[in-house]
Amino acid sequence: MSAGGEHLKDEGTRRQVVLAGGIAGLISRFCVAPLDVVKIRLQLQIHSLSDPVSHHNVSGPVYKGTLSTMKAILRQEGITGLWKGNIPAELMYVCYGIIQFTAYRTTTQALSQLDPYRLPPSMESFVAGAAAGGLATASTYPLDLLRTRFAAQGTERIYTSLLSSVKDIARNEGPAGFFRGCTAAVGQIIPYMGLFFATYESLRPPLSQFQDLPFGSGDAAAGVISSVLAKTAMFPLDLIRKRLQVQGPTRQLYIHRNIPEYRGVFNTMGLIVRTQGVKGLYRGLTVSLFKAAPASAVTMWTYETTLRRLQDMEVAAS
Template identity: 65%
Template structure:
């Protein structure tokens, strides 16, 4: 999972009196929680499309599949298929580990970004690097730390979202116990390599575009009251497209292991030789388009996720800062 750097940019640029560390963490965690719930159905659709190796137009690619094997094509048809066969709760499969992941990830990312920025200021002293470089380093470090720390929850989210009518895991605790028993501790970190490999190119693309658009867009009268938010959405869409193949490979590696053939797609190939080999296998079997399955819904998800996160973060932080200031004024009067 990669959150937009614009979501925690203000944690560094906001003056200290406009948000303590605890207030920034609380606002970031709340924003992640609400944003995740809103975009959960799109996330389930994206994962289903990413894991699908067969196509609607090529019947030979579906050879050997059960007669009732789902064939997804497009965001809305996939959503309708899930609703028809699994009910509305099917669109929120994996939401519990995902909510835990988003809250933890957002809080850690905001905190790590701020801490790394402070460390850079202390280490470099008067020899300050350009703002774009500082943001890139802090953003990449924060993303890597948060990704590694919350990765088991990301893997659980993917496996639950990949379940069809026949459940692989009966619940979150049962899933943790089964993975530990059958796959060991390493099973919780399948696909971590491509997950971490996404971060540096994502941050590089993001900040190159974000810094170029932020100032000119800030001079315009835009929705959400902020050119930063709009620049963040545009930069996020372009950056996500650039690293999307790594995200798809990560998802497919996450469902490897003894349960691989029990998910909604029964024909997920075995990718046991690493991310590079997995990419070659996908291109050989599905073409370059195979690396971008689910891209459309991923991009559709980026805009509302960024908008909801930024909107919630700003308002929660302002609320917390306002309450703290009001309490301070009352104590001063007393």
């Protein structure tokens, strides 16, 4: 991206955007996979000493904090435990990155043709980001659900492989089983990505003029700040999505045995608030922000760098 404030719509061919988006998603996911597993374990944990036994005859919380959760997973499941669900997650991130950046580029190009009724730049970014996020989320949602279920498994495996998990869900839960919690996911991602891109496009031009930023570049710094703000605002829906994703016949077989039965977004939100208070909607927020910041920095830096390299290669070849 140029430092002059132009949008993604003006930069890169469709092929370049697809390649840059896919590479950005692939690299970003691998880097933050351990934090993602920790986040999912904490989001699924029910904090109440009166709850049924959760795991290994432990009543109440199994994990206490980000570092202790990571240490517990390493001790009980080995280092590979921190990358559980990485195959469906990598597939999801690559597909998501391709769809997201392509849709964002296409939407902003379409919005730029609305003269004399063109929206303000920040509103264009919000609309394009929301549309791109909603489309990418709905398209890749089954992979997101599989990622969550694999990450929720402890030492006792429910699914032995990606193929077996697909067959098992299709057989026991039907096609709808792959879309448990999809309403919460789309309801979260549309405002999340709208806020993210609107903030990112506003911050990137001024930040690009500063040297020696803590995250290495204006693109990365803008991505971190935008991600933290948007993630905090929309986190309750992300937690609800995770709780709904592990519903079904395998609900009581995961690392947390005491996950309640939830039905629908509002029912889930109401039940969590009644039993755990408002703070129950923010379980795992700290590690989520630890994950979101580097993930967004790596994603946006990789995307921008890859796109520039692809453009330079094309110019050199012509």
